[in-house]
Structure formats: C-alpha cells, structure tokens
Amino acid sequence: MTTPLLSVKHLVKRYGDQTVVDDLSFHIEPGECLGVIGPNGAGKTTTIRMCLGLAEPDGGDIAYFDDQRMPRDALDIKAQLGVVAQMDTLDPDFTAAENLLVFGRYFGLPDAVIRERIPQLLEFAALSHKGNAKPGQLSGGMKRRLSLARALINQPRLLLLDEPTTGLDPQARHLMWERLQVLLQEGKSILLTTHFMDEAERLCDRLLVLDHGRKIAEGRPRDLIAQHLEPEVVEVFGQGATALAQEAALRALAVRIEVSGETVFFYTENSRTLLDALQAWPQQRTLHRPSNLEDLFLKLTGRQIREDA
Amino acid sequence: MSQIQNQIWAPPRLSMRWWPVFRRNFLVWQKLAIPSLVGNIAEPLMWLVAFGYGLGALVGQVEHGGEKVPYILFLASGSICMSAMNAATFEALYSAFSRIHVQKTWDGIMNAPVRLDDVVLAEMLWAAFKALFTVTAILGVMLGLGISHSPKLLVAWPVLLGVGITFSCMALIFNALAKGYDFFTYYFTLFLTPMMFLSGIFFPRDQLPPFVRLVADWLPLSAAVDLVRPLFMDRWPEHALRHGLVLLVFSAASFWVALALTRRRFRG
Secondary structure: OOOOOEEEEEEEEEEOOEEEEEEEEEEEOOOOEEEEEOOOOOOHHHHHHHHOOOOOOOEEEEEEOOOEEEOOOHHHHHOOEEEEOOOOOOOOOOOHHHHHHHHHHHOOOOHHHHHHHHHHHHHHOOOHHHOOOOHHHOOHHHHHHHHHHHHOOOOOOEEEEEOOOOOOOHHHHHHHHHHHHHHHHOOOEEEEEEOOHHHHHHHOOEEEEEEOOEEEEEEOHHHHHHHHOOOEEEEEEOOOHHHHHHOHHHHOOOOEEEEEOOEEEEEEOOHHHHHHHHOOOOOOEEEEEEOOHHHHHHHHHOOOOOOOO | OHHHHHHHOOOOOOOOOHHHHHHHHHHHHHHHHHHHHHHHHHHHHHHHHHHHHHHHHHHOEEEEOOEEEEHHHHHHHHHHHHHHHHHHHHHHHHHHHHHHHHOOHHHHHOOOOOOHHHHHHHHHHHHHHHHHHHHHHHHHHHHHHOOOOOOOHHHHHHHHHHHHHHHHHHHHHHHHHOOOOOHHHHHHHHHHHHHHHHOOOOOOHHHOOHHHHHHHOOOHHHHHHHHHHHHHOOOOOOOHHHHHHHHHHHHHHHHHHHHHHHHHHHOO
C-alpha cells in the first residue's frame, strides 16, 4: 500500500456546543479523486478549512505527504497544495495573466518560472485569448477555470477543490469536468466537495458521504449504490400518484417505496412486473431508470430541506 | 480557552514572505497611481492654501522654539505629519478592509504558503509606504512654493515614514474590529480628529489648558510634529529620543494588538 497524500484521523470541530465535524477519518491515495458529498451544513467546508490550517481542530490529526502535520508544517504543506475555494478570490484589478503572476510569487517562485507557466496554464483553462482580460470581464465559468489555473501555478501534488462548479451553467460545468479529468489522467490527486451527484459519479474514484459532521458512508460510487440501493427505480407522478404508495398490489412488487411531493419512488430488483402492474393506472406518468447516486444521497441524508440550507 | 488566547497573543512570527504581498499592492497601485496621487495631495494643499495663506495673513508670525516663524511654515511643518497620518490611516482602514472583506484577497493569499502575520505586516508596511509617497509629493510642492529649503528635510523624510508606520499600525486595530466601513467613522471622530487639533499642527500646544496639554504632549501626532517641525526650520528637534520612543511604543503595541485581533478574526 502506498503512503496516502493526506490522512485525516478522528477529526473533531466544535462551535460552541455544536459539533460540526465529529470523529471524521479519511485519506487520499496518490492519483485518486476523493469526493466529499453531504447536505449544506454537513461539515464539508469546515473540514477543508481545517485541512488548510485555516480553522483549528478541536481534536484529531491531519497528516500530509511525508508525515507533515497541519497546522505545524502549514507552510511546507501549502507549498505543495493547490486550492480552489468556494468563493473566487481573484484580484479584480489584475488581468488573468497578472493574477497568475502575483499568485505564483506568494509561493516564492521566480518571475521567470511563473512567466513560463502562464501561457500553459491559460491554455489549460481555455483562456489563452483572455490573458489580458480582468476577472470582471470574464464569465462565471472562465473565472472558475482561472481559479483552477491559479491553483496549479505551483504544480501541486494535491488539489483541494471546494464546490468548483457551483453556480456554473451546464456548458461551463462540463468544460470544468473535462479539465479536471485531464488533471486526473496526468496523475494529479484531487479532494473535491460537491453538491452535484453527476459530478461526483463522473470524477470521483471514491466518495465520502457526510451528514451532521459524521461520515455515514464511504466507497466507490458504483459499490455504494449496489450496497445501499435496489438496482432500479420507477418514479410515478401525476394527479393522485401519491395514493399509489398505499396500493397493496404495487407495494408487493417494490422493495422500498418513498414519497416526495407528488412523486412516488418504487425501488425494485425487477421493474418488469411493476411496470406491467402500473398499466392499470394509464393516467399516471412513469419514469424507469437505474438507481443513481442522487437516490443514494437522498436515502442516506433524507429528503427534507435542511433549516440552514 | 486560555490556550487559544495564548495563540492569539503569541509574539508576531514574521518572515520575508510579506514581500510578495506588498508587491501585489504595489502592482495595483501602479495602475492607479496618478488619480491616487491627485487625491492624496489635493486635500493637504487646500489646507495649506486656505489656512496658511488665508489665516496666515491674519496671524502673521508664530513663536516657535524662541524665534518668530511665518505661520505658513509653522502650519506646513505640522500638517505634513497630518498628511502622513491620514494617508496611512485611509490605506490601512478602507483599502485594507476592501481587500479582506470585499475582494477576499487575504483568503486567497492564505491558501498559498504565506502566514497571516506576514500578510498583516505587508499591509502595515504598504500603508506606511503610501504615506511616504504622499508626503514626498507634498514635500515636493512645498519646496516648489519655497516654504522651506532646509537641508534637514532629508531627515524629515524617513521620520515621516516612521509616522506612517505608527498610524498604519493603529489603524489596523480598527480594521480588525470593523464589521463595515461605517465603523471607521468612530475612529476618525473619536481619535484622529481630536488628535489633529490637539497636536500642535494649527497652533502651538502652549495655547491649550494645562490639563489638556498633559494628554496632548503624549499623543503620537504630537511626537511626530515635535520631531518634524524643527527640521523644516533647519534645527534639530529637542527631546528627539523621547518623541521617537513615543512613536515606537505606539507602533509596536498597536501592531501586536492589531495582529492579535486579526488572528482572532480569521480563526475559524
């Protein structure tokens, strides 16, 4: 077994008498993309902040690379990290290229080295034509990609990305995913938090599901789905659909039934007979699909809206 | 709790990593230097013209250090300290606050290997540099107007940098406490404006009632004025060591407090 790039053990964080991260342990192997998913307030960002030494843990241990400890070896560690925070922190007064230059200087890199990297990074971020544009002139997706390029200026061993695609339109999101996949193919390691289950499924080798600061599941996306869910889902919606959840004939054909709003979710091992039975209600609309991460997420963390969401 | 208190009040851990942060501010300023310069020297020059020439015509001469000097010289030598104070204060309050809260520049920097202590140091020195820059421009104008030709102005120059450092450290305390720009009004109204009138810029401090003088003599702006004014008249300041110490103590103590409060603010 290789040494993990980041190994977090029994991490605890409290704010007052509220425990926001509760005995959390996880690790990242070299070349791996680990996704952290969880509802708002699950402790994702707090965990990242502790991993960056920006928040003080109340307990536990954070070890990086060659047994460097956060916060003790914070500067050594950060020299080898690339970070994209939830909020863009680009300098509005600088062009894209200047943003990269100024940020590279924080790592103590000589200007000559940085200037050599800038065209490559701009190209990687699909911003070659925007090198002289200021962040205010860039779209949301461009800004996020510039933030990603900036995080790569020091050629980091590990990337920490906190919701890198939140607020982006589908085109921009897909371009971001594609860029992240390129990085993974190059052998970079990524820790990623996200709200998007398709993002997690697409990019992550392994997932960590957090809720109320605790780890409630961990594993490969496909394994997690197989482990926690029936393979197929039939969604039924339309006027009076929710009453179907009480139909004995249908209940017998589903392993598990959930009602959310006007939709009934029938989780089943075999959808054929269920779909046949549903023919008796031709006015209802049905959607038959394999179960996915979103189902898993909702099963594990519940469908109710969080108060702090 | 006490352990966290200890960490907040731990001595500053400073390194040369402040330099790229200072350079960042310098690069922004380069882009805006000319408008910024106009803003920085226009107001002090208006004071000088309105009070120096206007009021000066009525006042005539003022006694300073046993000799009569023209009021415009008396005022110019004091108001340049006020300019250093204002330039440093504005930068360390409004501009630094924008960088912290609006632009989140500091958050970005701290994802790189730069310690908060070094970021605070960089902001402090940057605000002091801005003060030095403003003061240099005003000195140039004063030389042009022939207000003083004392060669000792060369000594006044680094002293004014020191004044910039003192007020930049003090302003950073309020920067660390502020929740919004409005908060800075208190600092101006309660501290800087009274200090401006009590430090002997517009009139000699002997005019103040004795009990007010007791306090006024130990204000950092008074120390600055007492150091700088004689240099304009080609004389060496009296009690230079004492005044220097006042500035030093205010700087060091303020920097430490500002750093502690900023650490507390950034501790998640």
